[in-house]
Amino acid sequence: MLIDEGLELLDEDEAWRLVLPGGVGRVGVTIGPLPAIFPVNYVVVDGAIAFRTSPGTKLSAATARATVAFEVDDFDLVARTGWSVLVVGPSERVLDAKFSDALRVAGLAPMAAGARVDLVRIRPELITGRRLVHAAVL
Amino acid sequence: MLIDEGLELLDEDEAWRLVLPGGVGRVGVTIGPLPAIFPVNYVVVDGAIAFRTSPGTKLSAATARATVAFEVDDFDLVARTGWSVLVVGPSERVLDAKFSDALRVAGLAPMAAGARVDLVRIRPELITGRRLVHAAVL
Numbered sequence: 001m002l003i004d005e006g007l008e009l010l011d012e013d014e015a016w017r018l019v020l021p022g023g024v025g026r027v028g029v030t031i032g033p034l035p036a037i038f039p040v041n042y043v044v045v046d047g048a049i050a051f052r053t054s055p056g057t058k059l060s061a062a063t064a065r066a067t068v069a070f071e072v073d074d075f076d077l078v079a080r081t082g083w084s085v086l087v088v089g090p091s092e093r094v095l096d097a098k099f100s101d102a103l104r105v106a107g108l109a110p111m112a113a114g115a116r117v118d119l120v121r122i123r124p125e126l127i128t129g130r131r132l133v134h135a136a137v138l
Numbered sequence: 139m140l141i142d143e144g145l146e147l148l149d150e151d152e153a154w155r156l157v158l159p160g161g162v163g164r165v166g167v168t169i170g171p172l173p174a175i176f177p178v179n180y181v182v183v184d185g186a187i188a189f190r191t192s193p194g195t196k197l198s199a200a201t202a203r204a205t206v207a208f209e210v211d212d213f214d215l216v217a218r219t220g221w222s223v224l225v226v227g228p229s230e231r232v233l234d235a236k237f238s239d240a241l242r243v244a245g246l247a248p249m250a251a252g253a254r255v256d257l258v259r260i261r262p263e264l265i266t267g268r269r270l271v272h273a274a275v276l
Contacts (some may be wrong), residue, residue, distance in 0.1 A: 004193075023215065024213050026164055026209060026211075028164065028166040028174065028207065030173060033204065034204070034207070034226050035166040035168060035173065035206060035207035035225060035226065035269075036166065036207050036226065037166040037175060037207045037208075037209035038222070038224070039163055039209070039211045039220075039222045040236040041215070044174075054144075065170070067168065067172060067173065068173060069172070069173035069174050069175045071175035071176075071177070072176075073162075073177045075162050075177065077161065077162065077179070082176045084176070084179075086174060086175060086176070088172050088173065088174065113158040117247065119206065126172075
């Protein structure tokens, strides 16, 4: 489905498949009155997005119990191809040992070194995806 | 300055220098009660971030007059290196012909085809940057 001349809307399954491999995603939160975006290294476990943060950081506080946005994308500016997926849902701190074990199996490693012992889970409620489409002549 | 064991805080000048070249950035907005993140192709003109959207889209509406987050980053997951910069400031629709001319000179092209005639400007008020740092042994 074309949502305008340059973007094709992906169906939810297709969009979710692009999220599944994990990697770098961006978390959108509100800190007081201000929006903020933080990149994280994430995995998908049991249908949820999971990442680690350090206790005491802004990201940790903002995702402890909130509704957040999570975005992944991949673009090639030269070829003018690419896609993005936006996930919105409740985030929460996870203390579940079974979930932590599943994450270890899934190979979640934070990008930054240090004591990233807070585990955050986002349960997707809205999943939307877009892909760049181009006419033959640009 | 190390903000924790794995992240170094960049000073504002250093962070802004990473934003200056333009490319793909992500805009964080609030749509009703929900956060959202949209990737855009941007340039920096006259100290402001500029990008194009299509009239009638969620991104266009959400950035017409708001305080938004804007994030750029670059990570190498294999080398475990990378940085991110977060800019927060007011966004507005731009109708200024001089600004449009400056954008053409700066070579702003939207990633998607189509009638991306809305021009949006974000004036940076907060600029923060982080860089991954690692101990010799991981």
